[in-house]
Amino acid sequence: xxxxxxxxxxxxxxxxxxxxxxxxxxxxxxxxxxxxxxxxxxxxxxxxxxxxxxxxxxxxxxxxxxxxxxxxxxxxxxxxxxxxxxxxxxxxxxxxxxxxxxxxxxxxxxxxxxxxxxxxxxxxxxxxxxxxxxxxxxxxxxxxxxxxxxxxxxxxxxxxxxxxxxxxxxxxxxxxxxxxxxxxxxxxxxxxxxxxxxxxxxxxxxxxxxxxxxxxxxxxxxxxxxxxxxxxxxxxxxxxxxxxxxxxxxxxxxxxxxxxxxxxxxxxxxxxxxxxxxxxxxxxxxxxxxx
Amino acid sequence: xxxxxxxxxxxxxxxxxxxxxxxxxxxxxxxxxxxxxxxxxxxxxxxxxxxxxxxxxxxxxxxxxxxxxxxxxxxxxxxxxxxxxxxxxxxxxxxxxxxxxxxxxxxxxxxxxxxxxxxxxxxxxxxxxxxxxxxxxxxxxxxxxxxxxxxxxxxxxxxxxxxxxxxxxxxxxxxxxxxxxxxxxxxxxxxxxxxxxxxxxxxxxxxxxxxxxxxxxxxxxxxxxxxxxxxxxxxxxxxxxxxxxxxxxxxxxxxxxxxxxxxxxxxxxxxxxxxxxxxxxxxxxxxxxxxxxxxxxxxxxxxxxxxxxxxxxxxxx
Numbered sequence: 001x002x003x004x005x006x007x008x009x010x011x012x013x014x015x016x017x018x019x020x021x022x023x024x025x026x027x028x029x030x031x032x033x034x035x036x037x038x039x040x041x042x043x044x045x046x047x048x049x050x051x052x053x054x055x056x057x058x059x060x061x062x063x064x065x066x067x068x069x070x071x072x073x074x075x076x077x078x079x080x081x082x083x084x085x086x087x088x089x090x091x092x093x094x095x096x097x098x099x100x101x102x103x104x105x106x107x108x109x110x111x112x113x114x115x116x117x118x119x120x121x122x123x124x125x126x127x128x129x130x131x132x133x134x135x136x137x138x139x140x141x142x143x144x145x146x147x148x149x150x151x152x153x154x155x156x157x158x159x160x161x162x163x164x165x166x167x168x169x170x171x172x173x174x175x176x177x178x179x180x181x182x183x184x185x186x187x188x189x190x191x192x193x194x195x196x197x198x199x200x201x202x203x204x205x206x207x208x209x210x211x212x213x214x215x216x217x218x219x220x221x222x223x224x225x226x227x228x229x230x231x232x233x234x235x236x237x238x239x240x241x242x243x244x245x246x247x248x249x250x251x252x253x254x255x256x257x258x259x260x261x262x263x264x265x266x267x268x269x270x271x272x273x274x275x276x277x278x279x280x281x282x283x284x285x286x287x288x289x290x291x
Numbered sequence: 292x293x294x295x296x297x298x299x300x301x302x303x304x305x306x307x308x309x310x311x312x313x314x315x316x317x318x319x320x321x322x323x324x325x326x327x328x329x330x331x332x333x334x335x336x337x338x339x340x341x342x343x344x345x346x347x348x349x350x351x352x353x354x355x356x357x358x359x360x361x362x363x364x365x366x367x368x369x370x371x372x373x374x375x376x377x378x379x380x381x382x383x384x385x386x387x388x389x390x391x392x393x394x395x396x397x398x399x400x401x402x403x404x405x406x407x408x409x410x411x412x413x414x415x416x417x418x419x420x421x422x423x424x425x426x427x428x429x430x431x432x433x434x435x436x437x438x439x440x441x442x443x444x445x446x447x448x449x450x451x452x453x454x455x456x457x458x459x460x461x462x463x464x465x466x467x468x469x470x471x472x473x474x475x476x477x478x479x480x481x482x483x484x485x486x487x488x489x490x491x492x493x494x495x496x497x498x499x500x501x502x503x504x505x506x507x508x509x510x511x512x513x514x515x516x517x518x519x520x521x522x523x524x525x526x527x528x529x530x531x532x533x534x535x536x537x538x539x540x541x542x543x544x545x546x547x548x549x550x551x552x553x554x555x556x557x558x559x560x561x562x563x564x565x566x567x568x569x570x571x572x573x574x575x576x577x578x579x580x581x582x583x584x585x586x587x588x589x590x591x592x593x594x595x596x597x598x599x600x601x602x603x604x605x606x607x608x
Contacts, residue, residue, distance in 0.1 A: 043440055044436040055445065105329075139344075162340055262436065266432035281489055
């Protein structure tokens with residue numbers, strides 16, 4: 001993946017006309033793109049750390065005039081944000097655990113085992129991937145009410161897992177298919193069972209992809225709104241997505257407190273992403289996308 | 292993305308004569324294990340996805356609403372109403388406009404950013420991380436900040452509008468047409484392009500550098516090299532991503548619902564928003580279910596169309 005700079009980018013090409021973007025213009029374009037992409041994130045931080053009074057002026061100042069972190073205090077005292085974030089954590093971790101374990105098994109079954117119905121199984125997962133959540137939300141609401149599972153974070157996590165798992169299987173399927181078959185064949189001939197092969201040989205080799213699937217599942221559940229807002233109706237049980245959404249467009253929460261809450265909610269996935277970004281890229285693309 | 296069994300695997304099958312007794316039982320064991328592992332997954336998806344969908348299909352043939360607790364079978368009446376409902380056709384149109392715009396912009400911007408960081412340069416790793424951060428940024432946080440950025444009175448984006456003389460936008464970024472559609476398309480692009488950028492980048496890295504070098508030696512300029520060398524190599528990936536992007540855009544609910552709510556009027560009401568409105572605003576569950584079934588037909592039709600296009604133009608590599 002890593003390339004030697006000398007092999008690709010000729011910094012001082014003798015023929016200027018045929019060369020690619022000069023280093024300066026390249027940095028210029030990259031800089032502008034980064035600014036545009038990062039601005040909303042910056043704006044959230046800026047709004048959170050300045051007093052509300054400074055936010056309610058026009059024209060707004062692009063750089064905070066004064067710093068005031070009292071929004072963070074307000075959001076904890078005025079809103080059950082700690083509780084909501086806790087709920088989101090439980091919810092997302094549960095969904096991640098279910099998704100990852102089922103996706104590993106599903107992908108292995110799809111790639112490594114020969115059985116009748118395998119193509120159908122793959123097709124079914126693919127079709128699941130296309131279903132708009134909105135279609136199933138009313139029947140699911142009725143089903144959940146019927147069996148008394150509304151307001152349950154566990155039941156919501158299971159639902160989240162059902163909708164992310166097919167992507168997980170797809171990512172892992174590509175990664176597992178990229179393992180030379182001889183490796184697992186040899187272990188099988190040596191008398192290892194399939195489950196041992198999966199645990200001892202396949203999993204270590206595709207660990208970046210497993211991390212990628214876990215992260216995708218975590219983001220999906222942490223951010224999901226439609227199912228959560230339909231199935232969770234008690235404020236106590238709200239995940240942060242639903243809790244914060246009730247405040248959007250409502251004016252009785254001070255702007256700095258609202259954005260402090262938003263920031264606390266957005267931070268965990270962003271920090272997680274930055275920490276494992278390199279894994280992410282190789283994991284999402286391992287073996288895959290070549291056909 | 293074909294899910295069917297790759298043909299390669301059968302090459303490794305042991306020759307027939309070796310199918311002695313223990314081998315046969317190994318095959319049977321393998322099959323049993325497959326059913327044991329796939330079974331729970333299957334049941335899981337059936338319960339949480341396919342059962343509700345069938346339930347929805349059935350519901351669309353009844354008259355279930357908040358008032359009518361006892362659902363009565365009414366055949367295709369809901370569909371009859373649907374086909375004579377101008378707002379239904381409008382929602383199909385909004386869906387296709389929104390999805391097409393997001394596909395073009397998000398995949399396009401993903402391609403642009405991927406090309407920018409494909410070559411090694413100082414700080415590439417950091418830039419790659421920064422440019423893909425929106426992917427990790429949750430949708431609700433996205434809505435929160437963009438609703439504020441586009442606030443009619445205090446929104447910072449009004450500064451941009453002020454720069455352009457003669458624009459009297461009045462800050463109606465989400466409340467005037469066609470600006471509201473433009474706004475939700477741009478927000479969705481911001482949120483979704485990073486994923487496509489990552490995948491395109493991975494695909495770009497598989498294009499041999501020597502190919503491009505050869506074109507350079509032959510005197511091809513930057514655009515020619517991109518058009519004739521790079522693009523053909525990553526075309527299958529781009530087509531696959533466009534299909535994925537379409538499906539994701541089609542499913543999009545949160546970013547639209549919490550910014551425009553489908554408005555102004557119903558000008559940004561996509562099919563997904565229409566289902567939700569019908570069920571949770573008008574408590575007309577059955578009619579919502581009928582829109583849902585129609586939306587399945589639309590998403591399948593477009594998917595099949597795009598797969599055919601891919602087969603035609605996306606030379607298998």
